[in-house]
Amino acid sequence: MMTLAAEIDHNGTSPEKLLAPVLSSFWDQPESWTLDTYRRHEGYEGLRKALAMAPDDLIAYVKDSGLRGRGGAGFPTGMKWQFIPQGDGKPHYLVVNADESEPGTCKDIPLLFANPHSLIEGIVIACYAIRSSHAFIYLRGEVVPVLRRLHEAVREAYEAGYLGTNILGSGLDLELTVHAGAGAYICGEETALLDSLEGRRGQPRLRPPFPAVAGLYACPTVVNNVESIASVPAILNKGKDWFKSMGSEKSPGFTLYSLSGHVTSPGQYEAPLGITLRQLLDMSGGMRAGHRLKFWTPGGSSTPMFTEEHLDVPLDYEGVGAAGSMLGTKALQCFDETTCVVRAVTRWTEFYAHESCGKCTPCREGTYWLVQLLRDIEAGKGEMADLDKLNDIADNINGKSFCALGDGAASPIFSSLKYFREEYEQHITGKGCPFDPARSTAWADDKNTDGKNAHRGVNA
Structure with a gap:
């Protein structure tokens, strides 16, 4: 568990001053x-x-x-x-x-x-x-x-x-x-x-x-x-007054951030609300050696994902909301460029389909069909029309289910299509995952790779 960091960040500021x-x-x-x-x-x-x-x-x-x-x-x-x-x-x-x-x-x-x-x-x-x-x-x-x-x-x-x-x-x-x-x-x-x-x-x-x-x-x-x-x-x-001296005006105080994924030092970082992911990565050693951030979640998989452009978004309720996501449980899952977005979203959606209680139709039926479409796209069996279908089904779940589980299931669909639609299309045109040589015809055209991390630059 990481609650304090002994290192000094690149600005010369002690990380302890950022933590609470x-x-x-x-x-x-x-x-x-x-x-x-x-x-x-x-x-x-x-x-x-x-x-x-x-x-x-x-x-x-x-x-x-x-x-x-x-x-x-x-x-x-x-x-x-x-x-x-x-x-x-x-x-x-x-x-x-x-x-x-x-x-x-x-x-x-x-x-x-x-x-x-x-x-x-x-x-x-x-x-x-x-x-x-x-x-x-x-x-x-x-x-x-x-x-x-x-x-x-x-x-x-x-x-x-x-x-x-x-x-x-x-x-x-x-x-x-x-x-x-x-x-x-x-x-x-x-x-x-x-x-x-x-x-x-x-x-x-x-x-x-x-x-x-x-x-x-x-x-x-x-x-x-x-x-x-x-x-x-x-x-x-x-x-x-001591409590309000930390954080921001509308989001005061301290809180626990769960930093996980492809980071050097994952753990729990207790800091004032409003700290940024860039600051947290600075004090945790950054992304794993030789890799860069591709996408991340500000509050768990049920919150719309962010990308590298959101590194300086204040991690409080207003800042994250204004940027188009939700602070949620402050679960900062960080993924590097070797991660397939379609695969990640498929795994999350499988989780939501499995955990749906089945009480309301939009969530029960919608999450099932999202999984079917995502599995086909990941396996290279999808069609371009499936991308609009994904968006349409997610829209029929979002705000129309009995509880927030349905909204959470729709969030990664909407946000991944917003930021990584091209990657979805590559799965369809390449007949499989561009990150997996065994599942994509796109690899046949790649003459400059040793077969280990080919197409790592697909989304660079």
């Missing part, structure tokens, strides 16, 4: 996940300050800090808490979405593995604010080591009086349940997660009603991402 290690500040210390280590780093001090405030004042404080949801949509966290109706006589619930499934995303799982108490402290603060006495963490069932470590952290918190009855003498009672999911991408969608948590098949619900009104067990519910909740204790402990 808060959640990841002591990941590299021995037994970072224990309560003792967390307390040594001002753990649970934010909770003490929160309990000294009135719940409504606490909500207003988090809202004023400008904290936005770190799960992908970027919705203001304090505003989401504010939506919970008070005095309704119903129990209120907090559900933490730890079902991290977006391809390329790797921030919540390392956070839970290395520093689970930051989440637990944030949960107690959030439950006090929304007047909840029961919270749930919905975790991916496959990550068993994280599940065990999280259970141990919850046990420590109960034993120390941070969970249970009359927490720190405040009168707050809180029960925390850790639930292991069964491994479905669709359960990352908040209403499908709620159905799964209730014991039903994970499928998105029709909205309205929204979870804030009728969520878990038809009661008012806040669903937040792990990183969103884990960021709250630091805001309470160090102050909202």
Whole structure:
């Protein structure tokens, strides 16, 4: 995991000045996940300050800090808490979405593995604010080591009086349940997660009603991402002005960027919102030796891809949006010139087709036919008319499916056709992938290659 970099970038600026290690500040210390280590780093001090405030004042404080949801949509966290109706006589619930499934995303799982108490402290603060006495963490069932470590952290918190009855003498009672999911991408969608948590098949619900009104067990519910909740204790402990001093005006604070792919030093880089991929690549050693960036995703495969021309786009919600994509989960997947765009998009689309819950027709049928067309094009069996078909099917999915999975499946189709239509055409005219000598007739005309990386310059 990369949280700090010791090198000096080409401008002579220390990379540490570009990073903001808060959640990841002591990941590299021995037994970072224990309560003792967390307390040594001002753990649970934010909770003490929160309990000294009135719940409504606490909500207003988090809202004023400008904290936005770190799960992908970027919705203001304090505003989401504010939506919970008070005095309704119903129990209120907090559900933490730890079902991290977006391809390329790797921030919540390392956070839970290395520093689970930051989440637990944030949960107690959030439950006090929304007047909840029961919270749930919905975790991916496959990550068993994280599940065990999280259970141990919850046990420590109960034993120390941070969970249970009359927490720190405040009168707050809180029960925390850790639930292991069964491994479905669709359960990352908040209403499908709620159905799964209730014991039903994970499928998105029709909205309205929204979870804030009728969520878990038809009661008012806040669903937040792990990183969103884990960021709250630091805001309470160090102050909202400290938090707003980082990032941009509309996207303040620090966040975890997952840098992966053909880079020299992949990992989690915690930095203020608004840093650029160029800066992150500078401090991570750049692309792998001898190669250059071809395309990348700013927020996982469900966000429209970017190219080399977008290296200086500020990685905050407004900057990425203005450039034509979405910040999403900040999963920066970087691909070099040896990567076939058609192959990459085909693999992503196969994933979305496989993970479609099948509830709505546009997504269920559309992703299936996208896969058929993409496989034909990749194998050299496609026709030029198929490119318009791809665009048409993606358009019939985008904005017309039950949840955002359909929109995510359409994103790589639209953006890859926008930036790399010529490469699609080469698959059709060359009767196969121009990056694979065994699958393309285009290789017969290449007399100046040793057969290893021929056509690497096709998209240069």
